[in-house]
Amino acid sequence: MDPGLHFWLRYVERAGGLAERSGDGTLVMLPEPLADDLDLPAELVVTSDPDVAREDGTVLLTTGHPVLIRAADATLTDGDAGVLALAEPTTPAPVADQLQERARDQFPVDHGRIDVAGLPRRITRPMLRVGALVTYSVSAEESYQESVECWVDALSRLPLSGHAASRLQHVPLAARPGSHRAILPSAISAIGEAHRILDSAAARRRDALSEQASDAHRQERAHARAYYDDTLRSLERRRAAAAPDRAELLAARAVSTREERTRRLAEIDEKYQARHVIRPFRLHVVAVPGWRVPLDVRRGPRRYPVERDWLPALGGYADERCPHCGAAAPLSAGKTRLGCVRCQSTASSSSTAAAP
Ligand SMILES: [Zn+2]
Incomplete structure (x- = not known):
């Protein structure tokens, strides 16, 4: 159909x-x-x-x-806004060995190892699904509309992969949604991040679309330039051969033609100025049930406690940012703190630099 x-x-x-x-x-x-x-x-x-x-x-x-x-x-x-709760998992939390094995698979740690450090407890992790209509204008005559969507994990503020988003959309909803008041504040505070993700995707798309319009832009600019160059050349020829009072008049015309050329070229640039407008129409807060698992990242005798959320709907843990710098990079266990491969490497290189 x-x-x-x-x-x-x-x-x-x-x-x-x-x-x-x-x-x-x-x-x-x-x-x-x-x-x-x-x-x-x-x-x-x-x-x-x-x-x-x-x-x-x-x-x-x-x-x-x-x-x-x-x-x-x-x-x-x-619009289409509301809170959706995914059905509670029908099976108990995986046993500690499985949770540990999966944590080690999903979160490799430089100079360290992950151990399960306690019993998992039931949690609800909020995710955002945001949909918007984007209108791209690449010239005065050309505009396009496209629908865009993004999923953001409200706690980590990380976007979900297409695969993860599609898994969540196929999980049945809870028969009774229950109250999810507790997850709303974190969900609401992640809306800005969802907007940033949509906006930067739209900006990339707009640039690609305006690339196609730029040939027409260059041509129109070149035509206008050629026209004014011709006019100015002819005025100059006539001025050179004219009597003094007539020459003065022609010189004044040349000045106003140059001004007109500047105006006209600015008009053409304005006409091909690419823009996009985001009109949001969907905001779903999706309550995803799972288990919070206490873990220890160990480096020799040092222990750095962390928590990871096991989400049956995703068949894995929710991704998290570096506890030290907030980057979305693999963990790295340092001698004095837990960070990621990015912040630990800059920390160690700056300390080497400072040593002499
Ligand atoms: Zn880091």
Whole structure:
């Protein structure tokens, strides 16, 4: 089915309407307010197939149809925000040996080793799913819209991989959502990070799109330059051959032509100034159940306690940042503190440098 029609039928059903396959089309019954709002009869047959639409009384409804744009606009305006809780795992936490083995696999430690240091306890880890419509303008005539999405782990502020996000979307939801008030503050404070991720992805995409428009930009600039250069050359020729009072007039014209050239080139640059606008329409706080596992990172006799969250929905631990510098880099157990390969290497190189 045409994705536009599919979207519209779901929209109608959410608004209390009914949709049912009927012959080659789909029979739709609209509640009165919706029928009035869309200016459609309360009962109609719709299709996305132009051949079927030739039959009497069947409405051709595909991407671009006004009622579809209206539904899309209403959906974007209402937004899609809320808290979702994933179903509790049906199996107990993995045994300590498994948790330890997986922690060692997932978090290799330079100069150290991870040991399980206690019993796991049940936790709920908030994740954010943010969706937005991005409008890119790459010239005065050319603009594009695309839908973008990102998932962010609210505690670590790290983006989830596409694989992890897709796993979370396939886990069934809890039968009773329960109260997740406790996770909201951290979820809300991660929204800024989600925005930054979307914004930098949009900026990269905008640059790629405007690269395609830059040929047209260069051409238009070159044409304008050539035109003004010609005009100025001809004014100069005429001035050189003219009588003094006439020459003065032509010199003044040359000055105003140069000003006009500057204005015109700025106008062209402005016209090809790439922009993007982010319109968020989805914010889901997803409560992901799991177990918090106390661990020790050991280097010889030293122990650095850390915690990692085992999330059955991901089939692994949630990724974490370096406890010292916040980088998303592998851990490194130093002689005086736990850090990551980045901050420990700069610490050791600066101490070597300071030694002499
Ligand atoms: Zn670090």
